[in-house]
Structure formats: structure tokens, C-alpha cells
Amino acid sequence: KKIGVSWGVTLQRAIERLPRQPQAGLEIFSMIGGSVTGASFNTFSIASGFAERFDASYSLLAAPIFVSENIDPELFMSQPTIKNHLKKCRELDAAVLVVGDISARSYLISSGLPREVTPEDLIAAGAVGDLLGRFLDRDGAEIAHPLYQRTIGVDLETLMAIPERILAAAGPHKVDIIRAATKRGLINTLITDDVTAELLLD
Numbered sequence: 001k002k003i004g005v006s007w008g009v010t011l012q013r014a015i016e017r018l019p020r021q022p023q024a025g026l027e028i029f030s031m032i033g034g035s036v037t038g039a040s041f042n043t044f045s046i047a048s049g050f051a052e053r054f055d056a057s058y059s060l061l062a063a064p065i066f067v068s069e070n071i072d073p074e075l076f077m078s079q080p081t082i083k084n085h086l087k088k089c090r091e092l093d094a095a096v097l098v099v100g101d102i103s104a105r106s107y108l109i110s111s112g113l114p115r116e117v118t119p120e121d122l123i124a125a126g127a128v129g130d131l132l133g134r135f136l137d138r139d140g141a142e143i144a145h146p147l148y149q150r151t152i153g154v155d156l157e158t159l160m161a162i163p164e165r166i167l168a169a170a171g172p173h174k175v176d177i178i179r180a181a182t183k184r185g186l187i188n189t190l191i192t193d194d195v196t197a198e199l200l201l202d
Helices: 010-015 042-054 073-078 080-089 105-111 117-123 146-150 156-160 172-184 196-202
Strands: 002-005 027-028 057-061 096-097 128-129 134-136 162-167 189-191
Touching: 002 042, 010 042, 027 042, 027 080, 057 117, 073 080, 080 172, 128 172, 134 146, 134 172, 172 196
Parallel strands: 002 027, 002 096, 027 057, 096 162, 162 189
Antiparallel strands: 128 134
């Protein structure tokens, strides 16, 4: 079995509470590039953390979340190690995902954006949050912003082809992005709390 993981504090907390339970033949894949500063719950530690709990192997996408403005994203992703990793991600059996809103509560917003991109830029483009570093509008469509093309990782079309797409997210501040991802059909299982569920249903 092959499972892809996103990154964030939600998944880090899950790892901390997860008992060791060896799973023969399991492989964990990071689905997006990572941050090398500021947080212990980046994509690298999430993938290796789950692998340690399951006694599984793991594969990292050794790349930043966003490439610099002066770098061609297609050329960057054509590197053999990155290309091969993303090719393997097209064979995933499941994806474990989180979402972030457009506020300082999101680590991607507070510490992961390129210097030339501001939260206000993303909001002006219609963003309500991100999934796998891809910023979405209220209907779940990608926003018209250059940052989208600079995002390194599994794209949303590839994500849609993964059989099990599990989102773990909760909190009133995440309702809009959870709804957007659900409306687009990007997820088919939601793990949340009662307050968030009621807000979504309302």
C-alpha cells in the first residue's frame, strides 16, 4: 500500500498520539515540497513520523513548497528525483490531507509564503485557503495567481485520481476552505469535530 501525506500541526499531533502498529509493505510519500525553517512539523518530519509509527518505508519530495520567481517550475520539476517521486504519487492508494485558511493561524501563510506574496494578494485573487499548497476560491477552483504555477507537489488533478482522499481539519476558521475542497470533490472522507460539522451543514 502507498499513502501520501500533506503536512501541518494537525498531522504532527496525530503522529504524537498514534501507537506503533507495524504495517507490512506500507510506504509513505510526502505529497508537497517542504519548509526548511521554523517548524518541526514540515513535510519531511510528517512522512518520516508516520513511517516510524507504522514501521514503513518512506519517500520524500526533496524540494521547496514554492520555487523562486526566476526559476522555471516545469524545468525544476523535470529533475529526475522530483519527476520520479511525483510519478510514484500517481499510484497512491490514499492521501491524508490538511487545509489552511488565509490567516496567521496557517503556518503556510505565516512562514511559508515567498516574500513577494502577501495574504492580501491571495485574498484579492479570491482565495479562502489552501490544500497541498494550492490556493482555492469558495467553489474549490484554483485562483488566478502566479503562485499556483510555482507550487511543487501533487497537483489537484492527480489528487482526484487517488481512491481515498482523507481530510483532517476542524475549526470555524477552516469552514470556507473545507467547504471549497468538498464542493470540488477533492476529498471523500472528512475527519472533523461537531462544531465544524454543524457549521458546514448550516
